[in-house]
Amino acid sequence: MANPLYHKNIVSITDLTKSELELIVQLASIIKASGSQPYLQDKVIASCFFEASTRTRLSFETAVQRLKGSLIGFSDSSNTSTRKGETLSDSITMISSYADAIIMRHPKEGAARLASEVSTVPVINGGDGANQHPTQTLLDLFSIAECQGTLSDLKVAFVGDLKYGRTVHSLAQALSLFNPKFYFIAPEALKMPSYLERDLKEHGIPFEYLESLEEGVQKVDILYMTRVQKERFDPTEYMHIASKYVLTAEMLQGAQANMKVLHPLPRVDEIHPDVDASEHAYYFQQAENGVYARQALLSLVMNEEIKELTDA
Amino acid sequence: MRETMAVEAIKKGTVIDHIPTAQGLNILALIQKRDANAQVTVGLNLPSKGSGRKDIIKVEGWLFSEEDAGEMALYAPLATINIIDNYKVVKKFKIGLPDSFVGIFACPNSNCISHPEPVPSRFKVVKKEQKVRLRCHYCERTFSDSLFK
Numbered sequence: 001m002a003n004p005l006y007h008k009n010i011v012s013i014t015d016l017t018k019s020e021l022e023l024i025v026q027l028a029s030i031i032k033a034s035g036s037q038p039y040l041q042d043k044v045i046a047s048c049f050f051e052a053s054t055r056t057r058l059s060f061e062t063a064v065q066r067l068k069g070s071l072i073g074f075s076d077s078s079n080t081s082t083r084k085g086e087t088l089s090d091s092i093t094m095i096s097s098y099a100d101a102i103i104m105r106h107p108k109e110g111a112a113r114l115a116s117e118v119s120t121v122p123v124i125n126g127g128d129g130a131n132q133h134p135t136q137t138l139l140d141l142f143s144i145a146e147c148q149g150t151l152s153d154l155k156v157a158f159v160g161d162l163k164y165g166r167t168v169h170s171l172a173q174a175l176s177l178f179n180p181k182f183y184f185i186a187p188e189a190l191k192m193p194s195y196l197e198r199d200l201k202e203h204g205i206p207f208e209y210l211e212s213l214e215e216g217v218q219k220v221d222i223l224y225m226t227r228v229q230k231e232r233f234d235p236t237e238y239m240h241i242a243s244k245y246v247l248t249a250e251m252l253q254g255a256q257a258n259m260k261v262l263h264p265l266p267r268v269d270e271i272h273p274d275v276d277a278s279e280h281a282y283y284f285q286q287a288e289n290g291v292y293a294r295q296a297l298l299s300l301v302m303n304e305e306i307k308e309l310t311d312a
Numbered sequence: 313m314r315e316t317m318a319v320e321a322i323k324k325g326t327v328i329d330h331i332p333t334a335q336g337l338n339i340l341a342l343i344q345k346r347d348a349n350a351q352v353t354v355g356l357n358l359p360s361k362g363s364g365r366k367d368i369i370k371v372e373g374w375l376f377s378e379e380d381a382g383e384m385a386l387y388a389p390l391a392t393i394n395i396i397d398n399y400k401v402v403k404k405f406k407i408g409l410p411d412s413f414v415g416i417f418a419c420p421n422s423n424c425i426s427h428p429e430p431v432p433s434r435f436k437v438v439k440k441e442q443k444v445r446l447r448c449h450y451c452e453r454t455f456s457d458s459l460f461k
Contacts, residue, residue: 087428087429088428088429089431108423108425108428109452109453110424110449110451110452111450113425113449113452114426114429128451129423131453132452
């Protein structure tokens with residue numbers, strides 16, 4: 001089969017079509033079940049983290065190693081030419097002449113888009129400021145498909161910081177291709193940005209705000225929790241607000257049997273540790289799935305043909 | 313008082329007419345950014361039959377292309393461009409909104425990569441229900457046109 005992701009830059013989740021998202025999820029599932037072919041053998045992958053990110057970097061680098069690729073790169077920009085004043089454009093031009101693909105994280109929004117336009121090899125965005133983090137969305141989609149058996153027609157609640165949380169924005173955009181119903185549970189100050197609400201309305205995606213977390217738990221297939229950050233509020237206000245968005249095992253009693261709780265991690269207080277033992281908890285499997293989703297993506301971007309998909 | 317007496321006629325050049333009041337100086341800034349030596353006459357708050365008041369700009373010696381005019385579209389999408397030769401209007405067109413703006417406005421997002429890098433800013437024009445918004449090609453944020461005025 002023709003692989004539409006071959007040599008494609010992966011900058012923004014909105015660059016990917018529904019069938020491309022399904023392809024990545026399908027391959028991630030196959031890789032998780034049966035292991036992967038050495039799809040990056042003899043390839044050099046540059047892992048360029050202009051901003052530190054432990055989970056994303058380690059997950060990407062594990063994926064590269066499992067696909068038998070070689071890694072070059074850096075885990076923060078403190079010892080790179082960036083500190084000497086080199087532009088990102090020059091850095092990427094240089095790195096793309098060494099490596100076969102570039103994985104990058106950068107604190108500035110739009111950095112991956114710019115890099116993809118100067119690079120001669122594919123660029124995969126591992127997060128650009130508050131803008132996009134497409135591979136987080138891919139692992140979220142894979143986790144949802146895995147625990148629900150489908151991505152279509154699901155009821156999904158997003159809880160916590162919906163204003164600044166880029167994982168929420170990207171996942172909502174991606175799921176919009178699959179006929180969802182959304183519930184939003186958030187403090188007034190951290191509601192979904194109006195431009196996203198406008199997009200949902202324009203695409204005919206139903207959504208509503210719920211007053212309490214308990215109400216959301218009863219209604220949905222997926223409860224997507226996020227952290228309400230302390231620095232957004234004064235300390236007293238934070239105590240009051242954050243306490244309303246803490247999930248406990250007791251709250252899960254009326255949940256549907258198939259309901260799963262996801263969280264991009266790290267969590268702080270918003271999911272009580274007593275939820276971990278519940279059959280509804282799925283956030284650690286979700287974190288593990290980051291490696292499979294990234295293996296699937298890297299395999300598809302770097303290989304014109306994928307044997308497992310041809311056989312499937 | 314007749315309009316033609318408010319601003320002196322030009323022999324050859326461009327007259328931008330029907331600019332909404334308060335936008336004339338924004339357009340002047342764009343013209344000066346393109347050509348600091350442009351010979352310009354500006355009329356502000358002149359009487360207008362249609363909208364009560366308007367701004368008007370006359371640029372001597374520079375015959376605007378539609379692309380030149382497009383740069384000014386965000387400030388005055390309904391303005392009229394008159395190309396003048398030998399004191400006569402030889403071409404007349406509405407400015408109209410282009411599909412994109414390149415290198416004209418800085419991105420309002422201070423954390424956008426377009427600021428520190430040697431690249432021109434790039435915005436896609438998104439027009440829905442009479443509202444104009446600009447979406448940054450790099451940081452992907454969408455901004456109301458009022459942020460640029």
